[in-house]
Amino acid sequence: MKSKYDNEMELEFLSKSNNEAFARITVAAFAAQLDPTIEELADIKTAVSEAVTNCIIHGYENTEGLIKIKATLLKNEIEIEISDSGKGIEDIELARKPLYTTKGNLERSGMGFTIMESFMDEVTINSVVDIGTKVTMKKRIKKQENAEENEEKNALIN
Numbered sequence: 001m002k003s004k005y006d007n008e009m010e011l012e013f014l015s016k017s018n019n020e021a022f023a024r025i026t027v028a029a030f031a032a033q034l035d036p037t038i039e040e041l042a043d044i045k046t047a048v049s050e051a052v053t054n055c056i057i058h059g060y061e062n063t064e065g066l067i068k069i070k071a072t073l074l075k076n077e078i079e080i081e082i083s084d085s086g087k088g089i090e091d092i093e094l095a096r097k098p099l100y101t102t103k104g105n106l107e108r109s110g111m112g113f114t115i116m117e118s119f120m121d122e123v124t125i126n127s128v129v130d131i132g133t134k135v136t137m138k139k140r141i142k143k144q145e146n147a148e149e150n151e152e153k154n155a156l157i158n
Contacts, residue, residue, distance in 0.1 A: 007033060008072040015060045015067050015084065023052045023069060023082075030071050031078045034141040043119035044078065044139055050112045051082040051135045059086025059133055076141045083134035089127040096125070 009030050013019045024045045031044050048069075055067045063086075070081040089095050096113045117123045120137040127133040 005072040005074050008070065011069040011071075012066055015056045015065050015086075017053075017056055019067070020049055020052045020056065023067070024049045027069060027071055027080060030073075031139075031141075033073060034076060034078060035143070036141045040139065040141055044080070047116045047119045047123075047137050047139075048080060048082065050115050051080075051137070054112050054135070055082065055084040055086065055133070058089075059084035061087065076143055078139050078141070080137045080139075081134055082137075083132060085132040088129040088131055089125070089133055090129055092125050092127055 007030075011023065011026055013023065027048045028041050028045045031041060036044070052067060052069075059065070059067075065085055068081075068083045072079045096117075113123070113125070116135065116137060120139050122136075122138040124136040125133065126136075
C-alpha cells in the first residue's frame with residue numbers, strides 16, 4: 001500500500017488521564033523525524049496534551065472510551081488527528097472562545113482550544129453530538145540551516 005504521506009502512524013488508547021503523557025511523548029517522538037527545534041516540539045506536545053485532555057474530561061466525562069491519534073508527516077509538516085467517540089460538542093464556536101468551560105467545578109480554565117490554536121499553524125474541529133469529536137492540527141516545521149551553510153551564504157553575499 002503506497003501512502004501519499006512520507007510517514008504515518010496510528011495510536012489507540014483508553015481515555016485514562018495517565019495516558020495523556022504517553023500520547024504526548026509518542027507524537028513528539030514521531031514528529032522528531034522532521035528535525036524540529038525544541039520550541040516546535042514543545043508546541044506539538046502542548047497541543048496534543050490539550051486535545052487528549054479534552055477527550056478525557058469532556059468527550060467521555062466519567063466514562064471510559066477509546067482515544068485515537070493519527071499522525072502523518074509530509075515534507076516539513078505534521079498533521080495530527082485526535083478523536084474520540086464521546087458525547088460531542090453542541091456549539092463548537094462557543095467551545096473555541098477563550099475561558100469558556102463546561103467544567104468550572106473542576107477548575108478547568110477553558111483555554112484548551114485557544115492553546116491548541118496558538119501553538120499549531122492550523123486547527124480544525126469536527127464534532128457531532130453523541131457521536132464524537134475529531135480535532136485536526138497541523139504544524140509546519142521550519143528547516144534549520146546549519147552554521148556552515150550560513151557562513152558560505154554570507155561569504156557569497158559579502
